[in-house]
Amino acid sequence: MSNTVRIDERLREHLERGITPRLDENGRQVRCLLMYSGGLDSTLAGILLRLQGIDVVAINCFTGFCLTDHKRKMGHERRDGSRYQNEAIVGAAGLQIPVEVVDVREGYLKVLTEPRHGWGSAVNPCIDCRIHMLSHASRELLEEYDAHFIATGEVLGQRPMTQMKRQMKIIERESGLEGMVVRPLCQVALEESIPEQKGWVDRDSLLGINGRGRKEQIRLAEAFGVLDYPQPAGGCCFLTDGNYGRRLKDTIVHLGEKDLDFDDVLVLKVGRHFRLPDGNKLIVGRNQEENELLRSYWHLGLFLAVNGHPGPLALYLGRPESDDLDLALRIVARYSDCPADEEVQLRMMSGEDVTGTRPATPCSRGDERAWQIL
Numbered sequence: 001m002s003n004t005v006r007i008d009e010r011l012r013e014h015l016e017r018g019i020t021p022r023l024d025e026n027g028r029q030v031r032c033l034l035m036y037s038g039g040l041d042s043t044l045a046g047i048l049l050r051l052q053g054i055d056v057v058a059i060n061c062f063t064g065f066c067l068t069d070h071k072r073k074m075g076h077e078r079r080d081g082s083r084y085q086n087e088a089i090v091g092a093a094g095l096q097i098p099v100e101v102v103d104v105r106e107g108y109l110k111v112l113t114e115p116r117h118g119w120g121s122a123v124n125p126c127i128d129c130r131i132h133m134l135s136h137a138s139r140e141l142l143e144e145y146d147a148h149f150i151a152t153g154e155v156l157g158q159r160p161m162t163q164m165k166r167q168m169k170i171i172e173r174e175s176g177l178e179g180m181v182v183r184p185l186c187q188v189a190l191e192e193s194i195p196e197q198k199g200w201v202d203r204d205s206l207l208g209i210n211g212r213g214r215k216e217q218i219r220l221a222e223a224f225g226v227l228d229y230p231q232p233a234g235g236c237c238f239l240t241d242g243n244y245g246r247r248l249k250d251t252i253v254h255l256g257e258k259d260l261d262f263d264d265v266l267v268l269k270v271g272r273h274f275r276l277p278d279g280n281k282l283i284v285g286r287n288q289e290e291n292e293l294l295r296s297y298w299h300l301g302l303f304l305a306v307n308g309h310p311g312p313l314a315l316y317l318g319r320p321e322s323d324d325l326d327l328a329l330r331i332v333a334r335y336s337d338c339p340a341d342e343e344v345q346l347r348m349m350s351g352e353d354v355t356g357t358r359p360a361t362p363c364s365r366g367d368e369r370a371w372q373i374l
């Protein structure tokens with residue numbers, strides 16, 4: 001299996017040329033916005049709609065927390081040595097449909113930190129997140145694209161937090177789209193939607209898949225000629241990750257008077273994190289890529305690095321006059337290649353400018369875990 005959608009040439013040609021356009025009661029081409037991840041389910045939903053002659057525009061929402069996007073930006077490679085790609089852009093190209101990557105970060109921090117419907121197992125506010133994305137599509141995009149309705153690749157019962165009937169109704173209602181969302185893979189198991197009632201979508205050509213199994217989708221993929229597709233991952237975004245969740249909760253607890261901003265939450269994706277005794281924070285890069293990414297957060301604090309020995313770049317967030325800085329230097333030295341009991345000099349930097357040096361002896365291996373956010 002690959003990590004992007006690849007479809008059979010015959011299907012591609014059919015989608016491109018061989019379909020009679022579906023018109024509404026005024027003779028206008030029916031168009032929908034498909035909430036599109038580039039995964040198998042939303043790809044199949046797109047095919048089912050395209051085969052009805054409906055114009056499909058793929059909408060891929062950017063929150064800043066997508067795991068694949070992070071790996072792509074970090075230059076990570078998959079097991080087969082290939083590079084990560086934007087799955088939505090590649091998948092939409094395969095389907096011959098336009099795609100728009102929509103930045104939905106405005107207002108997202110409130111969704112993240114004060115979700116009306118709560119977090120899942122980590123800090124994933126999935127119901128509020130869906131409401132936020134669909135509200136954005138409803139407010140900003142339906143009119144812009146002259147689209148009739150919204151579609152998703154959801155499957156009833158597949159995700160307990162957002163894909164049960166009750167939650168689906170809440171999400172529709174609170175995003176201002178009651179009755180206007182079509183879910184081609186499971187619509188037959190749901191109440192008839194307004195687009196079906198109006199004849200914009202043919203209910204008889206939609207499906208009623210229900211449950212967590214993937215057999216039906218895999219069978220459909222074979223039947224349609226979808227040759228490759230990303231494997232469904234346990235977590236598609238950082239917010240479902242337990243480690244990330246603990247870091248975010250720790251950050252919220254220690255915010256003080258400061259308002260949370262996107263840098264505060266995005267820097268949590270990188271490195272080992274330590275909360276020091278006086279409440280200051282240390283982030284230690286785990287490899288060259290993380291060191292490089294940390295550099296983009298230079299404005300948040302003070303960089304620390306060991307002189308004369310290979311070692312990590314670390315970011316100290318807090319008061320330089322605190323005893324925490326000495327402990328931070330000892331932790332950074334511990335992760336360098338210097339001998340365990342050797343006093344070393346560490347440089348402190350504001351961005352690229354060295355603002356001073358200070359000696360430290362590495363803390364004993366394992367001692368740093370007393371402060372690590374695990």
Ligand code: SF4
Nearest residue numbers: 124125126129237239
């Ligand atoms: S997994 Fe992440 S992106 Fe998906 S709905 Fe939940 S919070 Fe939103």
